Amino acid sequence: MSSLNDFFEKVITVKWGPEKKSVDIIDQTLLPNTIKRIQIRTQEEIWEAIKKLRVRGAPAIGVSAAYGMAVIANDIPDEDYEGFYTKFKASKEYLATSRPTAVNLFWALNRMEDTVKANREKPVSEIRRLLYAEAEKIREEDVQISRNIxxxxxxxxxxxxxxxxxxxxxxxxxxxxxxxxxxxxxxxxxxxxxxxxxxxxxxxxxxxxxxxxxxxxxxxxxxxxxxxxxxxxxxxxxxxxxxxxxxxxxxxxxxxxxxxxxxxxxxxxxxxxxxxxxxxxxxxxxxxxxxxxxxxxxxxxxxxxxxxxxxxxxxxxxxxxxxxxxxxxxxxxxxxxxxxxxxxxxxxxxxxxxxxxxxxxxxxxxx
Missing domain, CATH: 3.40.50.10470 (Translation initiation factor eif-2b; domain 2)
Structure with a gap:
């Protein structure tokens, strides 16, 4: 069991980068010969990673998109809700154009947007924290879903x-x-x-x-x-x-x-x-x-x-x-x-x- 867990730890597909300021993924285009982790942070980097199959597979795309939206939201400077939400929604719609078939992408992006809309009365700083929590929840749910399957x-x-x-x-x-x-x-x-x-x-x-x-x-x-x-x-x-x-x-x-x-x-x-x-x-x-x-x-x-x-x-x-x-x-x-x-x-x-x-x-x- 320990060796299997070691294996999973070695090839973990998506995790937080340092201080949760980026998304850390394995660049799957380099496998099997090279195991290289890369940090993606901007909406353009996240879009490119999904489009170019650096991260791929419906569940991983969903988790990566959720993590990505949390990181993107953390970099939106607006502290008023309307300005924050306008920029957040634009980034969400941009990421949605990366892959058209995998429904998990849209499902995860919609969950993140629902989190923003459900907490519109709270300070933007709190919404940012809740987005990180929702992204982590999506990841934990995916692990349990896989176990059940x-x-x-x-x-x-x-x-x-x-x-x-x-x-x-x-x-x-x-x-x-x-x-x-x-x-x-x-x-x-x-x-x-x-x-x-x-x-x-x-x-x-x-x-x-x-x-x-x-x-x-x-x-x-x-x-x-x-x-x-x-x-x-x-x-x-x-x-x-x-x-x-x-x-x-x-x-x-x-x-x-x-x-x-x-x-x-x-x-x-x-x-x-x-x-x-x-x-x-x-x-x-x-x-x-x-x-x-x-x-x-x-x-x-x-x-x-x-x-x-x-x-x-x-x-x-x-x-x-x-x-x-x-x-x-x-x-x-x-x-x-x-x-x-x-x-x-x-x-x-x-x-x-x-x-x-x-x-x-x-x-x-x-x-």
Whole structure:
């Protein structure tokens, strides 16, 4: 347990900088070869860190945005409420433009604004203090949410585990401690297994490399390997053969937004994985904090999909370009949407949701 806690401390995604005057994050664009922490303070630095994926993953984006707004508010010089709120709201709206798909970003920013509006009768100095407290509360809630998701996922793992055999698990992109305040979402069941006494060799996690940004290869395998879990990396297009050979018993993936009908937007490639899982009869679970469930979005067709720089495909991770300079790579969506009919279940911190999903969400009080 101590070694696992040491690992979490080493890779803590978001924390306060010195004297809480900045946000301290791991620059995830440098992983796995370099673990470097950077300090971000201005709204431009925070926006850039989220946009450029220095910090990424829906929960971590939410925590970083909350921390960032507390730091930004501390630097607003106005002591009258109206002047303070005007500048605060402008910064909040600016940060909201950094990533369009991850609903946690807007959820966290709205919570911070609600804190300002709910305390308008108090001195601005007190509002600043309350913003720091709210940001910390968002972080603490995220840790507990991840634990709850992990416990539900771990029980599903226990049902499939055979004595003397490793449990084959597949995941896509990174929904681990690096995408959250601690345990992650899709990797939380594996970390809970370690806390419940499983050895790292009791499971074998296969990480899709996750083209084009390679979050599975660079981040998830980095996490799980350093946590002592048996880990393999494979190309995304190898997942079908893995399932056909029977090596995969369960799939856990994260999510950036869930529509009311259960359609789930996650890193590009998740939709194809859902089709394969359904074909081969492998249970696939979406691990989603209730804050990512957007009941105002009826179906996955209504989820905005972020388009990324074509050079992420052609040259970003290579010493030399991997495609002719003039060839088109403009179709570079960051996400796709897994159809709810292909998903076995959606694990939230409130429990396991099964179809019909809108009914299940409302049963758990998700509005």
């Amino acid at each position: 992990g416990e539900t996922g771990f029980r599903l793992m226990e049902e499939l585990k055979e004595d003397g055999k490793e449990l084959g698990i597949l995941t896509h992109c990174n929904a681990g401690t690096l995408c959250s305040a601690k345990y992650g979402t899709a990797t939380a069941p594996m970390y809970m297994a370690l806390e419940h006494g499983w050895k790292g060799t009791d499971m074998h996690v296969y990480c899709d490399e996750t083209r084009p940004l390679l979050q599975g290869a660079r981040l998830t395998s980095f996490e799980l390997y350093n946590a002592g879990i048996t880990t393999s990396v494979q190309c995304d297009n190898m997942a079908a053969l893995l399932m056909k050979t029977g090596k995969i018993k369960i799939i856990f993936v994260g999510c950036d937004r869930v529509a009311a009908n259960g359609d789930a937007a996650n890193k590009i490639g998740t939709s194809a994985l859902a089709v394969l899982a359904h074909h081969y009869g492998v249970p696939m679970y979406i691990c989603a904090p209730s804050s990512t469930i957007d009941m105002a979005t009826p179906t996955g067709d209504d989820i905005p999909i972020e388009m990324r720089d074509p050079e992420e495909i052609k040259s970003m991770w290579y010493k030399e370009p991997m495609a002719p300079a003039g060839v088109d790579a403009s179709f570079n969506p960051a996400f796709d949407v897994a159809d709810h009919r292909l998903i076995t279940g959606i694990i939230t911190e409130k429990g396991l949701c099964s179809a019909p999903y809108e009914e299940a969400f409302r049963k758990f009080g998700i509005k």
